[in-house]
Amino acid sequence: xxxxxxxxxxxxxxxxxxxxxxxxxxxxxxxxxxxxxxxxxxxxxxxxxxxxxxxxxxxxxxxxxxxxxxxxxxxxxxxxxxxxxxxxxxxxxxxxxxxxxxxxxxxxxxxxxxxxxxxxxxxxxxxxxxxxxxxxxxxxxxxxxxxxxxxxxxxxxxxxxxxxxxxxxxxxxxxxxxxxxxxxxxxxxxxxxxxxxxxxxxxxxxxxxxxxxxxxxxxxxxxxxxxx
Numbered sequence: 001x002x003x004x005x006x007x008x009x010x011x012x013x014x015x016x017x018x019x020x021x022x023x024x025x026x027x028x029x030x031x032x033x034x035x036x037x038x039x040x041x042x043x044x045x046x047x048x049x050x051x052x053x054x055x056x057x058x059x060x061x062x063x064x065x066x067x068x069x070x071x072x073x074x075x076x077x078x079x080x081x082x083x084x085x086x087x088x089x090x091x092x093x094x095x096x097x098x099x100x101x102x103x104x105x106x107x108x109x110x111x112x113x114x115x116x117x118x119x120x121x122x123x124x125x126x127x128x129x130x131x132x133x134x135x136x137x138x139x140x141x142x143x144x145x146x147x148x149x150x151x152x153x154x155x156x157x158x159x160x161x162x163x164x165x166x167x168x169x170x171x172x173x174x175x176x177x178x179x180x181x182x183x184x185x186x187x188x189x190x191x192x193x194x195x196x197x198x199x200x201x202x203x204x205x206x207x208x209x210x211x212x213x214x215x216x217x218x219x220x221x222x223x224x225x226x227x228x
Contacts, residue, residue, distance in 0.1 A: 008111045009197065015104040016041075016200050022101070023208050026094040030086070037204070040069075044203045045196060053194040056178040063177055066199055070207030078214070087215045088223065095212050096141045096155070099162065102134030105205060108198075117192035119176050119185030128169045133162040156220045163213040170206060 020037055027033045044066070047053070053062050077083030106128065112118045113125075120126045140158050143150040175183040176190035192198040 004115055004117070005111075008108060008115075011104050012108045012200075013197060015101050015108065016197070016204060019098065019101040019205050019208060022094050022098040023212070026091045026098060026212075027086070028089060028091060036073075041200065041204060044199050048194075048196040048199040053199060054191075056194065057180070059180055061177070061179045061181060063179070063194060063202070066193070066203040067174075067207070070203065070211075074207065074211050074214070077211075078218075087218060090215055090219070092155075092216055092219055093141070093145050095216055096144070097137060098212055099137035099209065100134050101205065102130050102137070102209070104134075105201065106131035106134065112192045112198070113188075116188055117198075118173075118190050119188045121172055121185060122169065122176060122190060127172050130162075130165045130169050133165050136162075152220050156217060159213050159216045159220070163210075163217075166206070166209055166213065170202075173202070 020041075023037075024030065024034055047065075053066070055062060077087060106124055109118055109128065110123045110125070113120055113123045122128050124131045136158065140150070140155065144152075144155050172184060173190055173193070175181065176185040177193065178189045178191065182189065193202050
């Protein structure tokens with residue numbers, strides 16, 4: 001990890017910034033979102049720089065703290081009145097375009113694989129097909145919102161497919177992290193997400209991607225007014 005080229009950090013850092021910016025715009029410039037995500041990034045920065053996540057033999061696994069708090073926040077938002085109000089105010093257009101960040105994420109994962117920081121199964125050469133979500137995002141955005149050749153139900157199907165692709169890589173990535181629950185990639189485990197700044201992949205980007213899909217699916221299924 002010490003010998004990673006600077007461009008790997010640069011591309012990933014820009015990806016995190018762009019991802020947060022696009023979600024911020026989808027939230028209609030929500031100051032509450034900006035404060036919460038900024039505090040969360042600061043907390044994860046301090047925690048990861050201290051080396052906390054590099055200790056992988058603890059029970060329960062320390063990396064769980066990257067995923068569980070955002071998951072709890074997602075559950076709260078989808079189960080409370082104020083949370084549902086926030087979700088239903090989201091602009092589904094930038095929320096769809098948001099998924100282009102999955103292209104540089106997949107490129108970053110491939111670079112990390114070349115430097116033995118993640119296993120090959122986490123790349124598009126292995127079991128990870130999530131790059132298709134990123135490539136298709138601007139195409140779907142154009143066909144649904146600009147060209148209007150596709151309707152809301154096509155957008156719904158796309159969200160379900162991309163959600164499945166996300167869950168596939170998350171499942172494989174979690175079971176590739178060194179520790180008591182590791183099932184894959186013992187020769188080249190997923191150590192990147194235990195170090196700064198790549199902790200932002202499971203703690204920031206993945207939760208936002210997951211939330212975006214579930215929010216879009218809810219909006220399409222439950223809202224009576226036209227989204228398009």
